[in-house]
Amino acid sequence: MPPEDDSAKGYIKGFQEGLQEAWDEIIKLSTKGYTSRELQIMAKTKKAMLFQRVQQKVAELERALGRKLSLADAVVPAAAPQAPPVQLLPGWSYAIKEDRPERSFAMFASLISKGGKGLCISRTHPDVLKQKYKFEAESLWLTKTETAQSLPETKGIEYVSPNNLAHLASAIRDFLSKGENGAVIIEGIEYLTTQNDFKSVLKFIQLINEQVVLDKGFLIVPVVEGTMDPKDFSLVEREMSQVL
Numbered sequence: 001m002p003p004e005d006d007s008a009k010g011y012i013k014g015f016q017e018g019l020q021e022a023w024d025e026i027i028k029l030s031t032k033g034y035t036s037r038e039l040q041i042m043a044k045t046k047k048a049m050l051f052q053r054v055q056q057k058v059a060e061l062e063r064a065l066g067r068k069l070s071l072a073d074a075v076v077p078a079a080a081p082q083a084p085p086v087q088l089l090p091g092w093s094y095a096i097k098e099d100r101p102e103r104s105f106a107m108f109a110s111l112i113s114k115g116g117k118g119l120c121i122s123r124t125h126p127d128v129l130k131q132k133y134k135f136e137a138e139s140l141w142l143t144k145t146e147t148a149q150s151l152p153e154t155k156g157i158e159y160v161s162p163n164n165l166a167h168l169a170s171a172i173r174d175f176l177s178k179g180e181n182g183a184v185i186i187e188g189i190e191y192l193t194t195q196n197d198f199k200s201v202l203k204f205i206q207l208i209n210e211q212v213v214l215d216k217g218f219l220i221v222p223v224v225e226g227t228m229d230p231k232d233f234s235l236v237e238r239e240m241s242q243v244l
Contacts, residue, residue, distance in 0.1 A: 059128065090180060092241035093209050093219035101187050101222035103244070105133040108185045108220050112137060116181040116218070121168065123188030126157050140171060142188050144195075162188075162195040165204045172208055176215040183218040184208070189236070190227040198232050205239050 062069055088094070088107060096104040112118045118137030120126055126139035141159045160167055176182045186192075193201050205221075212219045221240070225233060237243050 059131070086242075086244060088218055089241075090216040090218065091213045093212055093239070094221065095237060095240040095243045096220065096222045097225050097243065098222055099224055104185060104187070104220050104222035105129065105135070108137075108183055109133050109135040111181070111183040111218055116183050117175075117178065119172065119175045119182065119184045121160075121172075121184070121186045121188070123162075123191045129187070137183075138175065140168065142191060162192050165192070165196060165200055169204055169207050173211050176211050176217045180216040181218070182215065183220065184212070185220040185222075187222055189221050189223055193228060193232065198229075202232075202235055202239070205236060209239055 058069060086094070086107065088111065094107070096107070098104065108118060108120070112135050118135060119140070120129060120135075120137045121140045121142065122129055123142045126141055130136065130139075139157045141157050142162045143159050144161055144163075145159075158171075160171070172184055175184065189201070189205075192204070208219060211217070219240075221236075223233070223236070228236070
């Protein structure tokens with residue numbers, strides 16, 4: 001069989017599996033009693049995470065094959081225009097409006113490279129983020145998968161349910177209390193709003209902000225604006241020192 005036929009069959013198979021997974025996810029969510037607005041928010045959040053999911057799949061294939069895949073370059077999105085650098089101030093919190101958290105993690109990595117300590121709280125697997133954005137930091141992985149703690153790739157990573165805001169707040173407080181210049185990034189604030197009532201998430205942000213001020217730390221929160229209710233998003237903006 002010509003190589004072109006193999007490539008075409010592989011593409012069609014992957015395309016079919018992707019559509020099947022998407023529809024299965026929609027059916028699963030629609031049977032759980034979510035409102036149309038909640039479904040819209042979750043769909044937009046998952047869409048914003050497509051690139052991270054592709055990167056995860058590439059990493060899984062590379063581990064299985066025991067070699068790097070040249071197709072990794074094909075899934076890298078076009079570079080967005082570079083925003084002007086921001087002077088980050090101790091005790092400040094920053095909301096970064098962007099579809100992919102490129103700028104947010106660049107700021108986070110910059111703080112760590114200057115001697116700061118980092119805490120990464122993410123919906124995306126921390127190893128994927130560390131590899132892509134080149135940083136070393138403590139990590140909390142937001143996941144409801146009960147078997148996550150037993151997976152080999154979770155070694156050294158604490159997994160936390162997105163419903164356990166109290167534990168997340170406590171972990172951040174403990175981290176920041178270790179000294180000044182502690183940088184915290186929360187990738188997945190939209191995910192938290194779909195798993196908790198918004199008032200609880202807002203109170204969580206307020207508590208963190210207070211701790212950031214007291215310990216002269218930094219808080220960076222990438223946000224996909226369209227995935228949140230406009231009124232909710234405006235309340236989050238008010239809590240942040242600066243919105244970029």
